Amino acid sequence: MRYSGNRGLSAMEDYRFKVNLGGMIEILSEHLYSSPDVFIRELLQNAADAITRRKEIQKKEFEGSITLEIEEKEKLIFADNGQGLMEEEIHRFLAIIGESSKRELTDRSVRRDYIGQFGIGLLSCFMVTDEICLITKSCQSKDAPSLVWRGRPDGTYTIETLQQQDKEALPSPGTKIILAAKEGMEEYFTREILENLITYYGLLLPFPVIIRQNGKEKQINPVYLPWEGRNTNKQELLLFGQMLFGELFLDCLTFRSEEGNVSGVAYILNYTVLPSAKPAHRIYLKHMMLTEKGDGLLPDWAVFTKCIVHATDLKPTASREGFYEDETLDAVRETIENRLIAYIDTMADDQPELFGKFFRVHQLTLMELALANPKLFRTLIDYFEFETTRGTLTGYDLRMCGEDLLYAPTREKYKQLSQLFFAQDQLLINVTYVHALELLEGLGYMFGISVSEVEEEEIEDLMEELAAEEQEKGLEFLNKANKILKDRDCRAELKCFQPANQPAFFLMDEEAVLNRQIAISKNKANSIFREMLNMISSELKGEDAVSMLYLNYNNPIVKNLIRITEEDVLKIFVEIIYIQALQIGGFPLRKNDMATLNQNILLLMERDLADKEE
Template sequence: MPGHPRIGRVRPSYPTTPGTFQVDLRGLVDLLSRHLYRSPDVYVRELLQNAVDAIAARRRLEPGVAGAVEIEVVEPADGPPTVVVTDNGIGLTGTELVELLATIGRSSKRGELAQHRDFIGQFGIGLLACFLVADEITVVTRSARDPDAQALCWQGRADGTYDITPVDSDLTAGTRVHLRARTGFEHHLTRDHVLALARRYGGLLTLPIRLGSVQVNNEPPPWDFPALTMEHGRESALAYASRVLDLDPLDAIPLHADGVRGLAFVLPYEPSPAARQDHRVYLRRMLLSESADRLLPDWAFFVRCVIDADDLSPNAARDGFIEDERLARVREQLGRGIRDHLKDLARLWPARLAGIVATHDAGISALAVHDDECLLLFADWLPVDTSLGRMTLGEHARRFGELRFVRRFDDFRQVAPIAAAQGRCVVNGGHVNLSTLLERLAVLRPERRISELDPTEIVDSFADLTAEERSEVADLVRLAETALRSHDVGVQVRAFAPSQMHATLVTNEDSRFRRQLDRTRSVVDGPWSGVLAALPTASAANSQLCLNVANAAVRELARQARQGSIMRVRRAIELLYVQALLLGHHPLRDRELGLLDDVVLGFVEDRG
């Protein structure tokens, strides 16, 4: 066709038939060691896993067979150590040797996993992990499917080559794997190290595992301890945590979910809510990881768990579980179990729960700000400071019903002694997150009647003066207003407890902001000074010095004001004002610092 180049028949210089990828085995092993497996030591786990799965396969063929795994370590004086692992499992035929051991990624277990959940491995790369510590793997095997099967030897090398030969062997049905340490990896195949790894990974397996004459797995799993409601069961669990996790937990919580059982241990210290918890996880009693996370809801950051799962899917590295619907369902169920246990503690062992919350209150509060479920679970056990002492929110609800709180520490310091003298319980909401939690709890639990207290409400509750009392303090009020007019402070006189308190300064949010603004103006220059100068100044209506006529010194000042001792009363009023500022932890402006200096100097010179 015009405008189109002619296409001729050209013989290609490349193959046109289907081909297969070529794999650089040593490069693949290096990739595994650096990015998939955390340590070369996982080779022991992979060998045990293959042995256990092979025995499980044989038991489906011969249900009565007694499975066993034998480990031997040979440490010659003039060469690297060798590890030999023998099982009496299903064994492999010649065809299976070619298909399974010589093909990266293929597994005899893959097709069977949909029907059988007693296999641990789901990836055909388990034996490949042995190349992390050895340059050559020798597998001697005899298939149990054929009583006349010949023993075969498969030798695979790190350069990607292998060969299969028939051998004379005393091995009955089963498999024997030989590993000889690579240069630089001798330590990983020494007897003591292999024994420690076998106990670490396979210590809870039900199949007998022996290294020479030593029984590797003879400890019951912690989830098989007696019921934790029984004291000896709880003590056994706590002893396990101390021995295995190096942890002295505050409590042990039984965990049960679909195909999952285990324990959660309450940490004896307060971690960050964002900190990752290193959970110990098993898959059909084979240790997968000692540092798995994402097993529990975010709010359960204060526990570390040990669990064993039957049906969760391991990730490629087999050091954790794949994030899927099953794991999400298990996570929810485990969280529900922890909540139910804490509820049982509240009913049966309240002192134990109080100790847990007292240790983890800051972290629990931080998480509860964003988690209503967490807030509702722990709210009654959160400790708070009040004008009548420290108590939990639940105790406060039982004793007082309505809850009033102030938002700032300084407001609490100001109102606490007055509220305590009146028998009123005011909560200090100045602690981190507490005001936010109380406001949220007021929405979630409206029957609790939780609201913020304005400090001016305390003054409004003071007793009004009689007409005679107002007449007696009229001169004092007039002198005080004159003395404090330049400080934008109003004056009133009331009677309130405690009588030892001379006065209190009542402020609101606006007056505190303006006071801080005035203080900032005094220390800022340059372009920002003009910006600050344009902002409004403080208003006298926002701050009130309330003098306590129940105080003997204030009554004496009222008497001297009636007698005309103007300067002495003025100096005393100025002193009481500065004292009220300091007691309320209000920032002193330059003029108030000058006032304090002038008052002290006046008393020293006896100018009053």
């Protein structure tokens, strides 16, 4: 830090910030890194960069490798045959927080081959150990000595030179890091945990990563990207995905983006997920596992996938658990999105059986995808299904039927009208399912088809007026029926409609339905809620509510009712027909409706039995 002032100092002096290493480690463990697991990631990254650096220094190929050896008493030896360090480099890169051996590389084409950028990775080892012992031998000189660096969390360190005959001396260039578990961190030094962590973070490293214990060793990784550089077939990719994620997939597809130098595989899930789901992906940077989160890189809607992604030129965040948002990341995301859309589009044409399975499993997600992406809507809309009075129809069926498309906006309205429309082979669509209305309106807009809510006029068009003579015959009956229905806020009309075996059709507008629901709720509510419901109902214009009971003149029962002169008998039949029409239409019944129905049925039975006795 440079300081100047008027205190009589003859010259300015340079000072250095002093860093409390213990506090720095606390920051790393509590704020930068998500868990102690990442010490393996940092060791793998440093080793991978050291191998890359040695290749550049020697200007020739050599077989890089990383070995992790587990010894007794929770001791771990992590070794690589990379560039190694000279003493000056040890002081520079291991003793200055934030310094990195990669920082001196200014050529972007070189820097992009390196995983680490921030020079603090080795400190993560202090989360699991109280001392870091590093033995290193540089590849830059044939006579380079083996050096031992021992660092401690209090900020002190030592360096010593090993003689060639010392058993710890390295015979060839590379670095060996020795760690002993500190109290409470012993689990991170067990074979199972270490093998899982190495597999998780280093599976895609392009050189052997070997774990060794008791003289037995196992190579963890395949040393190549399974989807690049070989004639890998889809079955191999599906087996690789099954091994990595531990589940079977419906299908998979590869993708590549020149921007960011990104490639990978998207696996199609074989089960339904919610549109809000956050799948666990495997996203690698320069062959090293970076994150399971696809935020920013993968399309938000692609929740039906689990992806393996390998990036080379995307910029990691300081914690190396994500990518910086920039134009390159935006371009990569768009490329992956377009690839997924093209896959769905071509699958519908080229693999209809597979598309059928895919569509059935992920229908809800695909609805949202279609609504958000007009270029996919054209393909997907033909496959979405709609409940109609002609059975289940697809979007293709609807756009090819050559009719205007009428829909019922509520489940109750659809239940009311469906029987009437069905009997006359008229099309009515139920849009009360998720996204059904948006999809139907989108279909109408795209193909120039009229889509509208069913109106009273369309309903009345399905009913014929009676001839003048028939109207005159039924006038007295209608007056009596309306008198009977007056207390039920309902009016009766005589019409002719199909089916002939349906004696009546009941229709309520939305306000009448709400009035009925409030009345029913008041009967069940306590005094406080009853007052609230009274306030709500007082604001409604009850005189505008319409409840109609259409009596079918084509029905033999209705024709016989017109001839009945006894008002008490007529009352029984009208009330039965009224309540049955409510039930058929799915309307809520008032408190005494069922009691009235049962009582009237019993009265009819009594009359019938009395007639037989006579």
